Amino acid sequence: MTDFFYLIPLALALGAVGLTAFLWSLKSGQYEDLDGAAARILFSEDDRPIVRTQQPNSSPEDEHARSSSTN
Numbered sequence: 001m002t003d004f005f006y007l008i009p010l011a012l013a014l015g016a017v018g019l020t021a022f023l024w025s026l027k028s029g030q031y032e033d034l035d036g037a038a039a040r041i042l043f044s045e046d047d048r049p050i051v052r053t054q055q056p057n058s059s060p061e062d063e064h065a066r067s068s069s070t071n
Helices: 004-027 034-042 060-070
Strands: none
Touching: none
């Protein structure tokens, strides 16, 4: 029973800290533009297509032999 005298104020204090953090995040604008953040993570201005180049001294037969030997 005496444990409740410690646990109840501790739970109330943790709840108050969580509520304060949530209200601070609302006030600072963390939830203003949710769709914009989702689009920014998918598309970047630095994106370039991947270009595969062939080795200078390799022929298609060499590529086929190399790929079949690794399997």
